[in-house]
Amino acid sequence: MTESKNIYGSFSVPSTLNIENVTISVYRENEFTYYQRDLSGTTNKKYVFTCDDSHFTINPVEPQNVPKKLTSHMLIELENPLLVGSGTKKTIYITFPVEIGIFFHTTRGKELIDVFSLNIKKFTLYGNPNDGIICKYYKSSVYPKPPEVNSMKEGVLEVEVVNNNGNTVEVRNIVFSAYGMKIFYDDKTVSMKAILRTVSRKVAETDFLNDPIHHGMVKSPEIYVPGKMHYTTKYIMDKGL
Amino acid sequence: MNNSTQISFLPEDPLFFKITMAILAITGAIIIGKTITIYLKRSFSDDFRPGTLELISKTIYYTILLIVIAFVVLPVLGLKASSLLVAGGVVGIILGFASQSIVGNLISGIFLMVERPIEIGQQVDIEGNLGTVEDVNIFSTIIRGYDGLYLRIPNEKVFTGNITNYVENVARRFDYDIGIRYSDDADQAIGIIKELIEAHPYTLKQPESLVFVNNLGDNAVVIKARIWCPATEWYTVKTELLWTIKKTLENNNIEIAFPQRTLWFANGPVSKNNEDKDYTESGMEENIK
Numbered sequence: 001m002t003e004s005k006n007i008y009g010s011f012s013v014p015s016t017l018n019i020e021n022v023t024i025s026v027y028r029e030n031e032f033t034y035y036q037r038d039l040s041g042t043t044n045k046k047y048v049f050t051c052d053d054s055h056f057t058i059n060p061v062e063p064q065n066v067p068k069k070l071t072s073h074m075l076i077e078l079e080n081p082l083l084v085g086s087g088t089k090k091t092i093y094i095t096f097p098v099e100i101g102i103f104f105h106t107t108r109g110k111e112l113i114d115v116f117s118l119n120i121k122k123f124t125l126y127g128n129p130n131d132g133i134i135c136k137y138y139k140s141s142v143y144p145k146p147p148e149v150n151s152m153k154e155g156v157l158e159v160e161v162v163n164n165n166g167n168t169v170e171v172r173n174i175v176f177s178a179y180g181m182k183i184f185y186d187d188k189t190v191s192m193k194a195i196l197r198t199v200s201r202k203v204a205e206t207d208f209l210n211d212p213i214h215h216g217m218v219k220s221p222e223i224y225v226p227g228k229m230h231y232t233t234k235y236i237m238d239k240g241l
Numbered sequence: 242m243n244n245s246t247q248i249s250f251l252p253e254d255p256l257f258f259k260i261t262m263a264i265l266a267i268t269g270a271i272i273i274g275k276t277i278t279i280y281l282k283r284s285f286s287d288d289f290r291p292g293t294l295e296l297i298s299k300t301i302y303y304t305i306l307l308i309v310i311a312f313v314v315l316p317v318l319g320l321k322a323s324s325l326l327v328a329g330g331v332v333g334i335i336l337g338f339a340s341q342s343i344v345g346n347l348i349s350g351i352f353l354m355v356e357r358p359i360e361i362g363q364q365v366d367i368e369g370n371l372g373t374v375e376d377v378n379i380f381s382t383i384i385r386g387y388d389g390l391y392l393r394i395p396n397e398k399v400f401t402g403n404i405t406n407y408v409e410n411v412a413r414r415f416d417y418d419i420g421i422r423y424s425d426d427a428d429q430a431i432g433i434i435k436e437l438i439e440a441h442p443y444t445l446k447q448p449e450s451l452v453f454v455n456n457l458g459d460n461a462v463v464i465k466a467r468i469w470c471p472a473t474e475w476y477t478v479k480t481e482l483l484w485t486i487k488k489t490l491e492n493n494n495i496e497i498a499f500p501q502r503t504l505w506f507a508n509g510p511v512s513k514n515n516e517d518k519d520y521t522e523s524g525m526e527e528n529i530k
Contacts, residue, residue, distance in 0.1 A: 067442050070471055077446075123471060124446035129410040134471045137446045 006151040008185050008218075012055045019152055020118050024102065026056055035102070037114060045114055049104065057110060059220040060155060060190045061101035062178045064136055065115040072178040072224055073235065075126050075135035076157070078142055082171040084163040084198065092161060093147060094140040094174075095154045097121075098190050103221060110221050118153045126175055127239035135175060146189070146213060155183065155190035158213045163198045171196070171241045176206050178224040180233025184212035185220060204241055207234040263314045270309035274302040295361045296354065296377075303379075342397065343380070349400035350379040358404050366405040367394055408472040412445060415468055415479050419486060420461030425495045427454050427462050433493055434466055437486055443478045445469040461498030 007017055014027035023038040033049040035056075064072055076094055084090065097119040103110040124137035141147075146156045163169050174196055184191050191213040198204045212219075226233055278298040285294055359365050359374050365384070372386040382399045384392040407413070421430050431452050438450045448469045455465035466486075470478045487497060 068474075070473070121442040122446055123443060125412045125448060125469070129412040129448075132411060134411050134445075 006185070006187060006190070008058055008060060008151075008187075008190075010055050010057045015056075017058070019100065022116060022118070024058070035104075035113060037102075037116065044116075047113060055105060057103040057105070059101050059103060060098045060151075060183050060185050061112070061115060061220060062181045062183065062222070062224050063097040063099045063117070063119075063138070064178045064224065065099050065101075066117045067121050070123060071134045071136060073126070073133050073135040073175055074178060075124055075137055075173050075175045077124075077137070077139045077173050078171065079139060080142060082142055082161065084161050084169045084171060086163060086166050086168055089160065089162045092159050093143040093145060094157050094159060095138075095147060095149055096140070096157045096192065097136070097138050098151065098153055098155045100152065101221070101223070112221075112223060126173070126237075132239060133175075146191075149189075151185070151188060151190045155185075155192060156213060158191065158193045160193075160195045161198075162195065165198055165200055167201050169198045169201055169204075169241065171198075171204070173237075173241060174204075174206060175235055175237050176208070177233060177235040179226045180206075180208035180235075181222070181224065182208050182210045183220040183222075184217035186217045189213070189217070191217060198241070199236075202238075202240050204237045205234055206237065259318050262317045266309050266313040266317065267306070270306050270313075274305040277305070278302050296357070300354070342395070345397040346380040346395050349396035350377070350381075353377055353382070353396055353400055358409075359399075359406055363409065364407040366407070367399055368402040370394060407475075411472055412448070412469055413472045413475050414448075415470070415475055417466040417468070417483055417486070418455070419464045419466065419490075420458060420498045421464065421490065422496050422498045423462055425462070427464065429493065430464055430490055430495050433489055433495070434464065434486055437482065437489055438466065438468055441478060441482060443470050443474040444482075445471070460500045 007019060011017065011026070013033060015025075016027075017024045021040045025034070025036045025038070027034050027036075035045075035047040035049065036043060037045045063074060074096065076096060078094065082092065097117065099115050099117045099119075101112050102114040104113050105111075122137040124135050125132050126135050127133060140157075146158070149156060159174065161171070176194060180194075181192060193209040193211045193213055194206060195209060196204055196206050278301065281298050281301070282294060353359070354377065359367075359377065359382070361374050361376060363374050365372070365374055367382070367384065370384055370386070370392050372384040372390075372392060374382065375385050376383040377396075379396075381396055382394045384394060386392055419430070419434065421427065431454070434452045435450075438444045438452070444450055450469055451465070451467040453465055454462055456463035468478070468482070490497065
């Protein structure tokens with residue numbers, strides 16, 4: 001894995017940006033603003049705007065939007081199971097998939113107009129078909145310190161694992177709710193900070209913290225904002241760890 | 242001057258007054274119910290699934306109507322619960338015979354709303370009627386068939402019939418049987434199929450999809466692929482993946498087998514008397530001599 005500078009940030013119109021095999025073009029023509037996303041030379045998406053946006057923003061967003069908004073949960077499978085001793089608290093680092101959001105600035109603020117991902121998209125079932133939930137799936141190694149990753153594809157998730165119950169707990173999967181995700185970025189890293197509290201050998205609670213993993217990072221706009229129904233940012237993993 | 246003269250704006254006919262009041266109360270209840278329903282739909286349409294929100298709205302709407310009828314309309318009309326019970330007994334018998342199916346549909350509709358085996362927007366098969374549930378009313382269930390046809394099914398039939406709900410569980414499985422030639426490498430074919438399943442975003446990581454040789458058939462080695470998908474996406478995946486598998490196997494020189502029979506012809510004519518004799522190569526030679 002290599003750490004490289006990303007292109008998150010604000011850009012003026014017109015701009016053409018290349019992100020691996022994806023080309024983003026925003027230009028003005030005949031008093032309209034055009035947004036175009038090409039993948040390997042083929043146009044994937046094209047929008048025409050009637051508003052006079054002078055700039056747009058590229059930010060990392062919650063990895064729940066492509067290929068389709070099927071779920072608001074993300075399951076990260078650990079390549080090697082994590083054994084958490086009784087009464088211990090340990091900080092680990094894992095990776096999560098990043099989706100790239102394009103925002104236009106309007107009078108109502110930043111508005112998301114497109115999301116794409118350079119990563120593999122995969123889903124999984126957490127629990128049983130009758131009472132489980134579909135989750136976005138990702139597999140990660142466990143690192144003792146923040147790994148170096150391509151921040152256009154992956155982010156670093158700092159997880160504080162707290163085991164206050166009397167048994168050693170084996171953690172193979174961690175499930176998060178997108179409604180709690182707080183994504184921060186700088187020119188090299190995309191990050192989130194979360195906590196995993198074990199309740200028993202089979203049950204745990206996950207939540208996100210509104211902090212970056214290091215100072216100076218900028219917060220990304222949240223697409224999944226807790227609302228009337230999705231009021232909690234926590235997720236109770238009651239179908240096994 | 243007569244002081245006892247009363248000026249009244251009320252109609253003189255008390256029955257007319259009562260009926261007017263009852264109609265006003267019901268109209269008011271309908272307006273309130275509709276207003277609350279519209280408010281709910283506007284406020285929570287992003288937070289609920291369409292079917293759930295529709296059910297909540299209907300429950301609130303009919304509850305308001307029932308409350309107004311029970312506590313306003315009936316007292317205004319001067320009807321008491323006890324007299325209703327007596328009258329209900331007699332009327333019930335008449336209605337029971339006269340409108341058995343209507344009452345059956347009504348009760349089935351109420352039970353359907355409580356049990357909720359189907360919800361609006363779900364893909365179902367009710368007694369052979371396949372489609373998407375458009376509405377669950379008090380008396381009937383409306384389905385939009387996959388061919389776009391409007392289907393109205395009486396609730397009694399829905400409640401007592403067999404229902405297959407394709408999307409009630411969040412994940413479901415579908416199977417493919419892929420027959421390849423005996424001369425092809427089944428292990429290679431299994432590897433290719435597994436890779437294609439893995440590469441598709443909507444095939445689930447867990448439960449794991451299975452690919453294995455299921456049958457050594459007359460004309461083909463039959464490979465079974467058991468694939469799990471989100472219930473909302475299974476049909477898309479099913480229609481996409483099979484052709485991709487076929488093309489990829491063929492690109493790797495693995496052909497889909499088709500029924501065939503190999504015929505072996507003798508070198509010369511065989512007399513009828515020798516029909517029951519040995520037809521192996523040595524047997525043929527013996528016959529010709």
